[in-house]
Amino acid sequence: MKRRMTLGDFLVAYLHRIGVRHVFGIPGDLALKLFFAFGRKQDLQIHTFSHEPGVGFAADGYARATGKIGVICVTYGAGGHNMVNPVAGSFSERVPLLIFSGGPGEEERKLGTLIHHQAREIESQHRIYQEVTCASRVITNPRDAAQQLHEVACAVWAEQRPGYVEIHRDMVDREIEVAEELLEEGHLRFHESDARRVEEAARETAAMFNASRRPVLVAGIEIHRYKATHGLIELAEKMGAPVLTTVLGKGAFPMDHPLHMGVHIGPISPPPIVARMDEADFVLNLGCLRTDMNFGNRPPQIIQEKSVWAVDRKVDVKYHTY
Template sequence: MKLGEALLQALKARGAGEVFGIPGDFALPFFRCMEESAILPLFTFSHEPAVGFAADAAARVRGGLGVAAVTYGAGAFNLVNPIAQAYSEKTPLVVISGAPSRQERSSGLLLHHQAKALDSQMRVFQEITCDQAVLDDPRTAPALIARVLRSCAEYSRPVYLELPRDMVDVEVGPVPDLAPTPFNAEAMTACAAEILARLKAAKHPVLLPGVEVRRQGLESRVAELARRLGIPVATTFLGRGLMIDQDLPQLGTYLGLAGDEAVREAVEGSDLVLMLGIIVCDTNFGVSGHQLTPSQTVHAVDREVRVGHHTYANLPLPELVEALLSSATTRPAPTLQYARDLPAGLVEDEGPVTPLDIVRGINDLFRASGPMPVASDMGDCLFSALDLVDTDLVAPAYYASMGFGVPAGLGIQAATGRRSLVLVGDGAFQMTGWELGNARRQGLDPIVVLFNNRSWGMLNAFQPGGRFNDLEDWNYAQAADSLGGDGIRIRTRAELGAALRKAHDTRGRFQILDVQLQPGAVSPALQRFVGAVQRLSQPRLAAIC
């Protein structure tokens, strides 16, 4: 088999469903290979950041590997920010970069798209991927592909493959199936026993599942563990949407002082928090009113398990969950004295629209017509999403890069066939919203709800009054037709409700709902978050002064 085809077959066998990319001269042979072989469908966009965001979202919502294919230098360096986000938020994403041929590398000439050195690109991606390889030798390429793709799946992080353009059609042997990386079975047994003993002694345990649970395909098994152990479940800001289809009573989303008080008390008042696949970051725990201590927690992430002050190295999460299930004693289900009260019932009058009105309108739509997968950008749109009815949600809740929403919505539909709803602010839309112009030719028709407050609203919430946060009022709805979609400018709650229903019923063209927000209006969740951050900052500022 030719190397390009062998690589594509290996990707497909390991869970990749499609490739997102932008061609360039060093990548043209591989793009021709993708088109002619039709092993995986190819979706092209206009700018590489969108390629990375779409591949990231596809991997998050479908499971398996996401794939981004670009050219050397000018293409790959444009991917650095999306891949950094995928690394931070643990998305298994494969970067395939075209590269100069062996003859070009030995010519002695500086090559176009080259930065400092020919391997500068590789060294940059070493910082934001967990494994890398250059496929420049047909004898070693199959084994390198197998190793790198195994790392991507096991560590749930991006990897990097560099494919010289003269290697695409070179004959190679089959890509081997590698056994999983071995681990110490005795250590796994001891770890599981210690965790179960801690759980048995705890009076108020809580389970916090994180993004690794979704990335490793463990939602049903972790839900079964929660049922068997009889402990309540809460999610974090980054894990919103986890286990929504598992028929499992959940407390809600933990966001410290910025979140629901009942959820905060349940988590921070717990004498044992079982954290599976949780990324301990500022957006998940930074506004906590109570610092979780080692004696209070069990934390399994990155193939490491910390039980109090004990650390077990190289224990994969899937095998840990199975070890816990094999020895767990069934207990009664917890009695939850808590019911989530989600906003609903949009008042369709001539009043101005607030973010909370958008949430009410979407919840009304989802309850009437069924939930849609949601892709949210960063900003107040993401804080608003915390109050949506349970549905699949992808968002950059930790790394917090703007520009994720629209490409992610396209990636969701490309990967799953399900129409997506995108939440995006006008600032983020100006970065990548124009990728909607690629939707029609690829059979994609997302609904885009644009929070238009003529500013970088979340930044303005933290530091109001700066003119540098102000944006021009572009007429996004008017631009929709030229991009192949439909747009409507919305100023009242009555217009919002009607537009949501019409957009849902209209298929074949993307829909932009350009919602003109009431000046200064922000979601209740963002208000709480900003207030909590400011309250926590005051003692630190006082100590400094």
């Protein structure tokens, strides 16, 4: 069953369905129709700024503080290009942002002249954002516009990284087809794991832990992003193992908990942490990105025989991957 409505009305209804109540942005000529659509919804608050990087950092902070998606709306060219730095930071640190940019309409694109603030080509802005987002689309077809937007939003939530949607000026008021479930399905979901692989990985990890005498648990940024702190506390208390966090993962485990030992930054960690890691015979890394910062900007000293890494929807147990 499909419903017909304007793209602007669908966008507002869809954002409301997934729990969005705040939009951060700066109005600009090619994004004005988007802002008019947002303004028609009384319980959707629009927060405007004077400079696009401030928009990006505010939406980033909102997403970190609330655990929700930070929604951004800017204009094409000057607005979109000025947003790249905060969006790139959100991509690196796993922050879910949904960026909407206006774009030139069909009439402007047919002129054969440069659009104001255009880079090399009209599509250049989209290509730039492909490098700093987990999913990106330019909405041009009324028949699949709703599905395209939904796919980006799903990717943003599942990957906990920014996504980009460019909506050309003359598309906002176009009538589109909308599948009923896109308006009634409910909230977004994380990816489901393969139960058989999870069971096998858990069995092998448990065997390594049971054979250990000096286990250590290290918690990273994905514990924050995937709302797993409660489960982490339960696991740590059952293991009875000291818990370290990475720099990005600081706060993923309560700092006042008796098992909390501090922040692990490789060989430049405080001496007690370095000593505890050196003597560990089992290290369970949960949600820890393999970044230079997490290794103290030194070559990583990973002894695979005693390590398990669960990150990026994969589990590395010793020398193999689930």
